[in-house]
Amino acid sequence: MPVKNIETKDEFLNVIDSGYVLVDFYAVWCGPCKMLSPIIEKISLKFNDIIFAKVDVDQLSEVAQMFLVQSIPTIYLFKDGKPLGHFTGFLPESEFVNFINKNKR
Secondary structure, three states, X not given: OOOEEOOOHHHHHHHHOOOEEEEEEEOOOOHHHHHHXXXXXXXXXXXXXXXXXXXXXXXXXXXXXXXXXXXXXXXEEEEOOEEEEEEEOOOOHHHHHHHHHHHOO
């Protein structure tokens, strides 16, 4: 399933409301975000039960502030609208997969 770009706060709230959703808080100018993007795309193909979404913090700063995102990239895993875990910064693919597996409950 392709990674979904979130455009509005309402869309964000609707997307995270049901099931597992992994959200990448990023910015287009962010180097580590650019490095993480292909990893997220690849991992999204491995987890059919998770929706993968991206939030541009420059476009939706209100959403980023809701989760106290101060550094990017910041990744959150949600289930039914509730955050299960998050990390900030770049992680290699294997550690990213471990993060998902550890926080999925």
